[in-house]
Amino acid sequence: MMTFCNRMLVAASLVTLAGTAAQAAQLSGDEFVATHAGKCFTYTGPSSGKECYNTDGTATYDDASYGKNNGSWSIRGDQVCTRYRGEGLSCGPITRVNGNTYTDGEYTWTIN
Secondary structure (H helix, E strand, O other), X not given: OOOHHHHHHHHHHHHHXXXXXXXXXXXXXXXXXXXXXXXXXXXXXXXXXXXXXXXXXXXXXXXXXXXXXXXXXXEEOOEEEEEEOOOOOEEEOOEEEEOOEEEOOXXXXXXX
């Protein structure tokens, strides 16, 4: 049997999860272009660095672990795809965590 305190804890947890879900939202392809095209940002995750998505579809990164590289980015539906020199095509969704902070599930960054 669930006690009053346990029910309150469960209710508080559900409210917290609902608030987090309301803040986090997957970006559409158009939203990604509007917020990221022509911008550079620093990221953190398994490594850290700086990545730029230029308006002409080119991209660069300077990563603490992997060094510098250049390539291209594109939108396929609501997924962002990158292809860097010597690396395969990588596509996936981008989620707005809150405000100007985003994640791809592995890395997190803030656009200023």
